[in-house]
Amino acid sequence: MATGLLAVWWVVASEIVIFGGLLTSYIMYRLSHDAWAGQAANTNTAIGAFNTFVLLTSSLFAVLAHQAAEKGDGKKAARLLYYTIGGAAMFICVKSFEWNMEISHGYTITSNTFWSFYYTAAGIHALHVIAGAIIMAIVAKDAAKNLELHRVELIGIYWHFVDIVWIFLFPLLYIAK
Amino acid sequence: MAESITTEAPAGEEEHHGHGQPSFWSKYVFSTDHKMIAMQYMFTGIAMAMIGGFMAYAFRMQLAFPGIDVPGFGIVTPANYNALVTNHGAIMIFWVAMPVLIAAFGNFLIPLMCGCDDMVFPKVNRLSYQIFLLSSVVLLSSFFVEGGGFGGAWTAYPPLSAKAEYSLTPLGSTIWLVAVALEFVAFLLGGINFITTAMNSRAPGMKLYDIPIVVWMIVIASILFLVSVGPLIAGAIMLLFDQNLGTAFFDPARGGDPILWQHLFWFFGHPEVYVVLLPALGITAEIITVFSRKKLFGYRTVLHTTIATGVLSFTVWAHHQFIAGVDPRMAHVFTLTTLLISVPIAEMMFCYIATLYGGAIKLTTPMLWGLSFIAEFLIGGVTGIFLGASGADVYFHDTYFVLAHFHYTFYPIAIIGTFAGLTFWFPKMFGRMMNERLGKIHFWGSIIPFNFIFIPLFVLGMGGQHRRIYDYSNFPELALPWMQDVRVLATSALLVMLSFQLVFIYNFIVSLRSGPKAEKNPWKSNTLEWTTDSPPPHGNWKELPTVYRGPYEYSLPDREDDYWPQDQPS
DSSP states (O other): OOHHHHHHHHHHHHHHHHHHHHHHHHHHHHHHOTTHHHHHTTSOHHHHHHHHHHHHHHHHHHHHHHHHHHTTOHHHHHHHHHHHHHHHHHHHHHHHHHHHHHHHTTOOTTSOHHHHHHHHHHHHHHHHHHHHHHHHHHHHHHHHTTOSTHHHHHHHHHHHHHHHHHHHHHIIIIIOO | OHHHHOTTSOOOOSOOSSOOOOOHIIIIISOOOHHHHHHHHHHHHHHHHHHHHHHHHHHHHHHHSTTOEETTTEEOOHHHHHHHHHHHHHIIIIIIIIIIIIIIHHHHHHHHHHTOSSOSOHHHHHHHHHHHHHHHHHHHHGGGSTTOSOOSTTTTOTTTTTOHHHHSOHHHHHHHHHHHHHHHHHHHHHHHHHHHHHHHOOOTTOOGGGSOHHHHHHHHHHHHHHHHHHHHHHHHHHHHHHHHTOOOTTOGGGTOOHHHHHHHHHHHHHHHHHHHHHHHHHHHHHHHHHHHTOOOTTHHHHHHHHHHHHHHGGGOGGGGOTTTTOOHHHHHHHHHHHHHHHHHHHHHHHHHHHHHTTOOOOOOHHHHHHHHHHHHHHHHHHHHHHHHSHHHHHHHTTBHHHHHHHHHHHIIIIIIHHHHHHHHHHHHHHSBOOOHHHHHHHHHHHHHHHHHHHHHHHHHHHTTOBSSOSOGGGOGGGOOHHHHHHHHHHHHHHHHHHHHHHHHHHHHHHHHHHSOBOOSOTTOOOSGGGGSOSSOOTTSOSSOOOOOSOTTOBSOTTOSSSBOOTTSOO
16 A cells, blocks of 8 residues: 555544544443433534535545546646535534534533533634645645645545544534434 | 675775765755664753653652652652643653654664665655644643643643643643653654555565564554554544543543543553563663574464554553453453563563573673663563552552553663663764773663662552552651652652662763774674665675575574674575
């Protein structure tokens, strides 16, 4: 396997255990606290579903960018990566709106342990979204000049990982009420 | 003689990449050369070891002579005492054992033993060290803030660690946690580099079973670290929020559970033991094969048992929690897995002893360290069986028996392993030989007092002496005259051991400046690092080597030389 690819997969492996530890803790608590279902009822499933859609669409752009990079079309790959970054920006905006609303309704990180997990898990995930978008901007800048095109695939793998974490968070925090 | 065997590696010049004399900063501080980064890790680790050793000196003096004005430290207050024991533990594991054994030896040995010019990501490697250095500074700074350094023990169990009103170190505990988190980031970056380099950059011809055991062990240790540290990072974030934002992840009064932290901590903490053990075992394997002139007994057995140990190490963590409310049925399961893990380790020990059997043993300083590793680690391993069995552990838990047990594992790992590796590779690292006589004086001056520190502590532990007590004179049943005498004995032995370290420092500095010049291969070893100059030039070889055989072909009956370097065509 190419060196860069290998390294990215190891990064993903180390990230999986971070989120794995956090989500396993959450699930263990959730199973022993039936009352959390009532708290989870206050999360907004519609907004969560919309954000899921936004992230999945951004992942599609990342795949198309990889395809363009494979063909050697750096300009197109860069443009598609910028769309992906747009998706990330949209996700963060929606998230801020959502949190703003929840905090104004009195649900803060200290309200109870469900909300602590809610803000901690989604917050760490949001940091990954921001970090991924920044790295993607750097990759896109080079790709537009047809430089380092193999990196488009690497950031794509990372982006799918960030996406999949959300796929776990969404049902755990929003759907299971 | 060394030249005759190194046909592949012509004598290199200092700077063969064409650029002129590098400045001080680019050569020593911002270097991306794996050898320089290894030295940075090594010297930072040794500096932290001195700080950690000084802490041990201060609190051992307090235990032997309660209330004494400790020379060089002053009066040890209860808060000082807590901060000292906490940070002694954290420093010795995270800032000494890991940087020296994994990062320093890993950085130095992996490219040289795999036959490549540098790590695959040199800049990531440099970043890894810089973050590590930052973490050391952050940790030490915690001693100078209001309330002093964190005093909730290196395991940082909540609620003690989560609430400032319990630990009395509002800033110290947060700074400590941030420092540990930074240190983890540094080792994640370093570990990814080690794994990818060993997987992708080996010399042509080096198949999986031609890789020297020490490289395998460092790579397996890095993988173990990478896949075990995640839950603790998640836990550290939760603890940080509990400390500073008022969440209640670990507060039972508000719906949290302090036991969760223990699970997250030890899920990492137990594999961590193997993370630092494996490199030390690997260093020992290299040394005993070279100085007994024999092939490593059961290369594949050693390798496969290492992997088995790694896998099993993820299933034993709750043996640290037998008295923390773990269901007794679960305790049986963890007793079983814990006793099971001693099987592969014992197998490895037998392989090492079998390697020595019938060998032409040469008792050089590195060999003495290597042999003492096996002897002392055995004591640590065997006493661990008592603690792994839940029935006995209920009585031994949190006594000095536990403390003596894990010092009998960590001292061989962190101290013996480091000195073994340092004395063995010193000629390659610095191009000069160390003084053997001083080396042996230092060896005996460290090993004998070590046993005089910790065997008495086993006795105290069996007498019921509890850990983490500031002053035993408040406990009549633990303040018996014989017990105090044993404490004084242990502390005196510590003073002797610490003073003998001056011999090493003297030997190190004098050998560095005026030791006899080392040839390419002073120990007549097979592995690739001995085929280049001592010290290796920038880029390691002028022409990268090709590998033709495994690393342990010693004393073959049909060959004139008793060794057969990996890069020599047959």
